[in-house]
Amino acid sequence: YFEVSFEQEHIKKGEILEEGSNAVGLVSKHVDTFDGLWWEDSRQNHTWALHDSEMESYGWISDPYRRQERWAQDASFGCQDRVGILVDPENHSASIFLNGKYLGTPFYDLPDEVYPFASFSAE
Structure with missing residues (x-):
């Protein structure tokens, strides 16, 4: 389990982060760099x-099967919100938490080795 905030x-707690690509998640050993952008390569x-x-209330999910898809109501995050990822290695899945609240388990069929990442890239 890990959390990122x-x-x-100049932005108050809970307010919208500046426009950019802000993400929290996992990568496999095949990714050596995450630059905050969705790649057009492997x-x-x-x-x-x-x-x-940007606080639409929905969070967006991306994985190998969904490029970027609206996911869970109230899953978007802002300044000082805590985003947590819990990896279940037995079931090859990962769950997401926002400020300690369980949001769901959107990721399945994870490889044996995954690594945490966070990207913050205000434009």
Whole structure:
């Protein structure tokens, strides 16, 4: 399990993060760099992530099967929100938490080895 919280100096807790690509998730050993953008190459087949949606209330999910898809109501995150990822190695799955609240288990069929990542890239 790991948690990530994004902060920006001039933005208050819970407010929308500046426009950019903000994501928390997992990558396989085949991804050596995550630059915050969705790739058009094979790295997209080895990345599982929750992306903020500028507080639309829905979070966006990407994985090898869904490029970016609206996922769960109230899953978008803002400044100082805590996004947690719980990996279940026995079931090859991962669950997402927002500020300690379980949101669901959107990721299945994970490889044996996955690594945490977070991307914050305000434009």
